[in-house]
Amino acid sequence: MIGLLAGEDELSDSVMRGVAWLMDRQNDAGSWDETEFTGTGFPNHFYLRYYMYPHYFPLMALGRLRRRQGAGTAV
Numbered sequence: 001m002i003g004l005l006a007g008e009d010e011l012s013d014s015v016m017r018g019v020a021w022l023m024d025r026q027n028d029a030g031s032w033d034e035t036e037f038t039g040t041g042f043p044n045h046f047y048l049r050y051y052m053y054p055h056y057f058p059l060m061a062l063g064r065l066r067r068r069q070g071a072g073t074a075v
Contacts (some may be wrong), residue, residue: 001061005068019065022058032058 001018008015029031032054039048 002057002064005061005064009066015065019062022062026058027031031055 001015001022004012004015004018021026023031025032034054037047039045046070
């Protein structure tokens with residue numbers, strides 16, 4: 001969604017489906033669950049988890065959409 005927002009002149013249906021996907025998967029605490037490891041390590045030895053990724057990237061995408069739509073418009 002972030003890439004589409006950066007490359008499109010108009011808000012596409014794909015962007016709006018991405019917003020719906022994020023909103024549908026937001027948990028009761030207002031964040032998004034992430035069960036997979038998000039960083040690389042050595043396979044079968046160790047993996048990394050970046051704990052802020054499930055908060056940071058969805059909020060960044062929604063914030064960029066909000067800025068594109070204008071500050072007074074709801075998502």
